[in-house]
């Protein structure tokens with residue numbers, strides 16, 4: 048079913064798919080062409096999207112100019128408000144339309160389905176988070192999936208863990224000698240670690256769905272490594288994970304295996320890790336199922352693939368909350384080969 052869902056389109060000419068010597072559309076800066084001829088040929092198709100993306104970017108610039116003008120006048124704002132916010136820009140009410148414009152532009156970039164759009168949305172949302180560290184806007188819900196869609200699984204997991212610690216009020220969320228927020232500080236957390244951070248009574252559902260996906264990617268990658276290792280003649284050198292998983296590069300945590308080649312070269316160790324992760328995934332599915340009964344049915348049977356409605360002010364366990372998590376993470380799940388099939392299989396096994 049997920050094959051009918053659009054996948055992220057890499058940087059290539061929109062017309063002939065050539066990848067060399069590309070020109071970037073100067074208006075939206077999101078689409079690529081090999082030549083002026085092909086850009087002109089694609090214009091009728093691209094026009095509407097191009098204008099939407101360009102328009103939402105211009106809105107940010109307008110709001111920034113308005114904010115700077117207000118700050119320069121006598122409006123209770125420091126004159127250099129955009130430089131001196133200290134991560135608390137949201138507290139200055141006149142700055143909110145600017146932050147909102149950034150949020151909306153990110154949505155437009157994500158909906159381009161283009162790799163360039165995904166990269167730019169990630170950069171933009173990380174900058175929004177720096178301006179508004181308490182994140183009342185919820186950009187954190189989108190960021191892990193964006194990382195994963197770009198094959199940056201370790202960064203996705205580090206980001207998730209930092210917010211998980213914060214959400215659960217764990218002492219590790221703050222460091223006495225480092226004032227940076229946890230998500231900027233935490234590096235190289237182990238994605239095979241236990242899941243107790245994510246199985247409490249209240250869940251930040253889009254984040255938990257992203258943790259599930261990191262683990263599913265890890266499991267699929269490990270299974271790929273295991274199958275390869277078992278077929279390898281005795282004593283033959285083991286190639287790096289990135290070569291073994293080349294056909295799904297970036298989608299199966301090969302960035303993580305690359306960093307720890309010894310750990311992922313031992314057949315017994317891989318087998319044990321697969322068992323561990325299977326168990327953890329099971330714990331996560333049980334926790335999510337208890338917390339919000341709408342989420343997994345929505346992911347597995349997404350009749351309404353509506354990404355244009357934004358979910359706000361939802362209640363714990365509600366359909367709206369499930370829809371938010373769906374909107375933020377579904378594309379990343381679909382772009383992971385076998386991920387939803389893996390979930391479907393464990394659901395079927397659980398129902399027996």
Ligand SMILES: [Zn+2]
Nearest residue numbers: 060063081085
């Ligand atoms: Zn072309």
Ligand SMILES: [Zn+2]
Nearest residue numbers: 072074075097
């Ligand atoms: Zn364009």
